[in-house]
Amino acid sequence: MYGNSRIPASTQTDIHPHLSMLLARHASTSFLKPYADYNRAAFTASLERYQRVAAGRPLILDSCCGVGESSRILARAFPDHYVIGVDQSAVRLARGQRCQQEGFGWPANLDLVRADVVDYWRLLHAAGIRLNRHYLLYPNPWPKITQLRRRWHGHPVFPALLGLGGVLECRSNWPVYLSEFCFALQQMTQHAAVFEPYLPDPPMTPFERKYLASGHRLYRTRIDLV
Structure with missing residues (x-):
């Protein structure tokens, strides 16, 4: 879920047949796993910094940001926003x-x-904080058919992720991942979601740069979760 270097061979070539059932289960039950102490502390400290430095500014979240290259690009592209x-x-x-x-x-x-974004998303949601924009750039696709629950749209935290609102953008070099992601968005929000080929200029992450250099086709979806 935190970034990938390549797509290994996989037998899955279409939307997982169990995805709809899994989404229905996650929508009807609460995710009750306790917060890890270090995640709660990290969230509290970052929220205090945001309130002290940029209270009232629109908030952008760059989840699983790796070395933070995309975060720096976003902060410069949106100088009137605050980027975490x-x-x-x-x-x-x-x-x-x-x-x-x-x-x-x-x-x-x-x-x-x-912090682990699973707890960070839940803590943001529990605090009633709404995002202006949210980026998921090249999450680990977990491409084996047995790994559905490891993908963000198959994880029980997915409803909390959607509850953060804002313009949600996900990019991947595996079209099946985004096909499932859009399917999950539509089932959970009733909003149409599509993905399309995308050519970034310039690349925002080391993975994106690597994929472009190696000739991968890249894709993205973007939906406004108002």
């Missing part, structure tokens, strides 16, 4: 922080947070 990039890897985030020391600069409207 979240990733569970301290190593990847430390690489992103080093960019500041190496002369890349650090936007004042950007915060990188180490």
